[in-house]
Amino acid sequence: MKYEEMTPAEFLQAIALMPVFFVPTGLLEWHGDHLPLGLDALKAHSLCLQTADKLGGGIVLPPNYYGRPGFSRATGTLTFSEACMDLLFSELFEQLTKVGAKVIVLLTGHYGPLQVNFVKRVAEYFMAEHPATTIIAQPEYEGVTIDGETPADHAGKWETSLFWHFYPDLTHMERFESHTPRISYPDPPNDYYKESEEWEWQDLPRVASQKLGQRAAEIITDHLAERIRTALAAV
Template structure:
């Protein structure tokens, strides 16, 4: 069993009293448009998938016991506001949630926590950086250069919202949620999102993403998603090892 919320209270007490360090993973995502083909919950699906794989990989580890916390599904997401179903919370709300959840756990003795995020809107990422620093917990920051360098070419290009990178991951994790007919008909859309943001463009339409995607979703495959999940899981396991030192 790797899901924290599936344990009983006595089982958690046993966990805290055990010899293996309990490391908790907090998956974070957002509810926002991911083109006409991928689900609104793409980001949290990827975060939860990473966490589940890391917990499974370390299931028999003698030093750590890894458990996955319930996913924090809502984030700061204003770029997709022109499309239906973009659900955003404020920076203050996200900050308070992360600090309060981590603080509550730390007060009970859970000193080893890693926040795992796959929603990369700048205000969201910056809020998580500040919140995790305040809470004194780890944050696996995938957009940092040393991490991004290990991921796919599309991810590194910055043209990866609901494109080949993200769609492949959802095909690997929840294939039934991808409209593969719509996906196959989508032409590549080349948008360097970091550059567009630097120019002051703050929504998908202004960036040239008229269908709320960029990159090449038609090229996505479950095989690529599984390969990418392997790398993401490597990164997360490394972060867990670092936290548990």
């Protein structure tokens, strides 16, 4: 199931069974005092593995940590230009098509308009030139509602719960402090958004839980698996 762990024979067998490739993507980005910098890609990776498990097939790439701006000025965040990311993903899609992908799932665990619009655009451009490849490019919360809410935030109730469920050893609720992002770096020279002005932290220790994360993961991966089945049926 994990690309990097497969032998060539296993790889060919997996593609013959189901020509689906998962690209879990995120960013190295500040996620409060209680969560690690690589949360977005790690979360996306676990959701891809769980979805592949439900499908009974598919090959999951290692997490990709490079993406478009998010909390660019906060501690530890690394961001990349659209030109750089465009090349990376266009060539990756090209390479995955070469090895046999019919459906590519680009699941972004990092959100914000710059990232989400980017993944959709790069997928659309590729599909226009390569009609035999279907790319499902989306943040994990897309199309999902849980208890009347979209399960999406930044290190808030949903993201903390999801991550806590998948990575309890990397989640440090005792270090949680409610504050706006601590600005560590000057404004970047080009595109980013002013993250702190929109910041609103929830009452996290009261609302986040591993149990909620488990439930959200089930609903998200059920929904994603269904999208992939529909795409596969049209291949």
